[in-house]
Amino acid sequence: MAAPEGGQRIAINDALTDDELRAVLARLEREVDRDAFGLVCKRWLHIQSSERRVLRARAGHAMLLRMADRFPGLVELDLSQFASRSFFPGVTDSDLGAIATGFRSLRVLDLRECKGVTDVGMISLGTGLHSLQCLNVSGCRRVTDKGLVAVSLGCSNLKSLYLANCKLATDKLLEALSKNCHHLEELGLAGCVKITDSGLSILADGCKYIKSLDVSKCSKIGDIGVSRVAEVCTSLKSLKLLDCGNVTNNSIISLSQSCVNIETLVISGCHNVSDESIRSLALDCGPNLKVLRMEWCSKITDLSVSVVLQNSRNLVALDIGCCDHVTDSAFQALGISGTSGLRVLKISNCPRITVSGIDTILQSCKSLEYLDVRSCQHVTKQSCYQAGLQFSEGCKVNFNGSLSESDSLDETYF
Template sequence: MSAAPSGGGGALINEVLTDDELRAVLTRLGPEAERDAFGLVCRRWLRIQSSERRRLRARAGPDMLRRLAARFPGALELDLSQSPSRSFYPGVIDDDLDVIAGSFRNLRVLALQNCKGISDVGVAKLGDGMPSLQSLDVSRCIKLSDKGLKAVALGCQRLRQLHITGCRLITDNLLIALSKSCLQLENLGAAGCNGITDAGISALADGCHHIKFLDISKCNKVGDPGVCKIAEVSSSHLVSIKLLDCSKVGDKSIYSLAKCCSNLETLVIGGCRNISDAPIQALALACSSSLRSLRMDWCLKITDTSLRSLLSNCKLLVAIDVGCCDQITDVAFQDGEGNGFQGELKVLKISSCVRLTVAGVSSVIKSFKALEYLDVRSCPQVTRDSCEQAGVQFPSACKVNFYGSLLESDPSAERFF
């Protein structure tokens, strides 16, 4: 590409502009297509574009990974995640991780979800060769155990995010290693790691004092002692904790969260059947200016008292799930405007609340004008026909889910939880 000649000649752009000036041009390009087109001009522009590339998404293969490392020396994020329903096997393997550890030493973020072909041998290489790593996702890498990830904890002491969801061989030993080496850890996703206990969560809290996001859903050996310790230590830092189906979690955990974690935004306690109204009321008051989403489906002791307190006090609440809480009735939503219910609620899941009637749904519509999703599946007294007969007018922007299996989830609602 050259500048338009004036008279008999003109200057070539590549002779006038320095590499730094071309990089400045590149940074001002918005859409990815424009940035890709930049590299098509000539080899020099392609080299500059490649050196500025920070994110890569690729498939497996040592040779390809070496070429990527050579072409994109400035890459900070690499995504090799596989689809759960991938059609090729084995996909990413330990040899690939060996190349990554040796060729992408400045990498900050590495995603390896569903890479079922990798083992402790390959992951240990990451700990040896990637001291700058800050985020690692090995969710559903089913061969991994404490051994490989302890090597990561020891070698990657700047780690802030670790996702090990579905890695069922993980035990408290990894959490102990994290507490000793990764003191900056903020985000731990360990849903389904059934080997984790209260002792491991307590050990994690001893060393990692800045946990912001913790997901230990379906860790059924974790109960009040571990949750209370995290709440006390992380206190103002904790903004999201997910405890889905942690059957040992009870009132003590919620009281501790209410007492210590005034900045809590997301709480998932679905399936924690021993939680009662009183601690939820305490939480509603303590987190009135922070709580945004709360999932407490199958909390069978929850009544209208809890729900009214949440809706009245939590000013920022946008999503709540009380599905299968069979003590919820129309009373929870009656006279909403008169009782100061907030109008910003976007998602309300009241599926299988068998005592609810059309009158309750009508109160919901009147109180929450911003509602975008309403789940009334398996509410025997609330059907499409009964709502039409009663003249209920749903907002045009509100999706109402009347039918379908409770096992099916809707992405428009689940993103809040």
């Protein structure tokens, strides 16, 4: 209650309009404070609900229908499932039907690892969510071209589509995206093993504005498809080709000639990539390159690492693990190029790197946050201590552990 001087007390709900209350709600940054706002009274709860734009929830047909009534302005819905975030029975096609009819303004939908979803649910989304811009169905292994093509037909405003490990997706989907989704900017196809160069080439013809493409572990992808994407999608900033064994120097040279704004490149396990193309990449794209991952590239030598370090002043993460031709000499370029902004350096299982090379790295990389030297036989905690090396407090050094272990930084940077 508010009491003006010499006057009668006035209830705050009588004093403030809905727009003024919305202005108050907009100033609350913490989610807990926004939730507390809605507990004041039914009017404030209605205002809070109408202003809510993002929701992370569990599934359930009835629950979703109630949420649709309560949150009419919702634009982002997260129903993803993981080992640490799972619920029974999970998302079903019926749930997707409720979403398609109840959340007509939805622009972002996350269904990662919702393994119960099928083409029936995808068809519902394509029919009802015409405003959808981002869809993540990674790990939804029962989804096929039939459902995904329906999404591409009904959701022509799609900008981001992620379907990692949707092994039933084929080139038919890429053809549909090329015809209907001309605004597509991000496409994740990692583990979609039926995708081929032909499909990738067709995709590029219609989706010229792709900025991020992940075809990791797509064994049928090679130079023809990658080169075509590079030639047409000149705005490309991120390309991931992990374990694409058919990719050679031709792909990387095409990329360096056409996509000078590339910031992230993953070519790990591309055994046919050598110094020739990496030199071209560093000279043409060096100023913009931020993340380069090329572990298990057996033909990479000191020349590649040196030219990258000399020409990529904005590089923040570099992985050259298991490149057994790389020696301490590769890091002399750090002194030539000045203080490096590298924050992550992974050189695990590089048998020719010694404590001397680590010393050179530490002298130049003052911003280093993580250094991976696992299975480097000449670099141990004891040998670094005996050499008097000083690691900064902010730098985590990984001396031990299996190379098969994943690291949280992989997802952050690579």
